[in-house]
Amino acid sequence: MGKVIDGKAIAGVLQEKMKAQTAYFSMQFGRKPSLAVIMVGEDPASAVYVRNKIRACEAVGINSQSYKLPQDTEASYLIDLIDKLNKDSATDGILVQLPLPSHLDAKKLIPLISSKKDVDGFSAKNIGALMLDDRTGLYSCTPLGIIQLIKSTGINIAGKHAVVVGRSNEVGKPVAMMLLQNHATVTICHSKTESLGDYTRMADILVVAVGKEKLITADMVKEGAVVIDVGINRNAEGKLCGDVDFESVLPKCGFITPVPGGVGPMTIAMLMANTLKAAKRNVQ
Ligand code: NAD
Numbered sequence: 001m002g003k004v005i006d007g008k009a010i011a012g013v014l015q016e017k018m019k020a021q022t023a024y025f026s027m028q029f030g031r032k033p034s035l036a037v038i039m040v041g042e043d044p045a046s047a048v049y050v051r052n053k054i055r056a057c058e059a060v061g062i063n064s065q066s067y068k069l070p071q072d073t074e075a076s077y078l079i080d081l082i083d084k085l086n087k088d089s090a091t092d093g094i095l096v097q098l099p100l101p102s103h104l105d106a107k108k109l110i111p112l113i114s115s116k117k118d119v120d121g122f123s124a125k126n127i128g129a130l131m132l133d134d135r136t137g138l139y140s141c142t143p144l145g146i147i148q149l150i151k152s153t154g155i156n157i158a159g160k161h162a163v164v165v166g167r168s169n170e171v172g173k174p175v176a177m178m179l180l181q182n183h184a185t186v187t188i189c190h191s192k193t194e195s196l197g198d199y200t201r202m203a204d205i206l207v208v209a210v211g212k213e214k215l216i217t218a219d220m221v222k223e224g225a226v227v228i229d230v231g232i233n234r235n236a237e238g239k240l241c242g243d244v245d246f247e248s249v250l251p252k253c254g255f256i257t258p259v260p261g262g263v264g265p266m267t268i269a270m271l272m273a274n275t276l277k278a279a280k281r282n283v284q
Pocket of ligand 1: 170190193210215264
């Protein structure tokens, strides 16, 4: 029987440790680390994510500046706001909650955030830093959290075969790169991969970031594998679930993350860690 990786508990421990660091920062510099959170429109899922991020800020002693902008906000307004926050020395991190309404082009707007304040790690400079193994960069939060969750199992990533399902810029690609950084042999699968199960069955570490309920069934998982389920879906009963058929995979795998309570809380903990990292560099 596999063990369930308690992402919520692991995130809680990390946040508790960060509390001491943010307190020390505040004492040294006379202000808290500060994160600007920009949300445009009323997307209900985004509203929940933003609320959780702001709550986490409160819990670890980070100041949050919340900008809730109307659905019809013009690009020029957002550009001016990002510019103002980039220049504000007391703002350490800037986050624009995605998705943006269709009239706003995230591909054009996100790159305007200074790479030093890009706590989501989405900028070309920060992705480049990851590619070049430059640890001063701000790396994408979800992949950072995934690596911590894998390490929490006690397995040594080096030499293991890691299979990543999904190749998005936010999750699939950066997590593959981080697994490589940790000396895994990495295979990336995606929507055009033929015979997905042939690859997933070879995985000592299986990371699934697709967004399709029950994409991964027990017959696609190697005995004893570490399974990280990144997906967030709603099942027919309206309940949150991941991409992995949890019930059937649990008895076969070595470790598995639940949804909810796995990757999600760690993503937020890593956002806090990135904000603290950006704040320390901002005051140097
Ligand atoms: P995305 O839509 O950008 O990418 C999905 C990827 O899945 C694509 O690269 C695509 O090639 C691949 N794919 C699609 N169908 C496939 C199939 N049948 N077989 C193999 N690969 C297939 O999504 P994303 O932003 O990477 O997010 C993936 C999932 O993770 C979503 O459910 C999202 O909500 C969730 N997510 C969770 C967190 C978290 O903190 N828990 C963070 C980010 C994303």
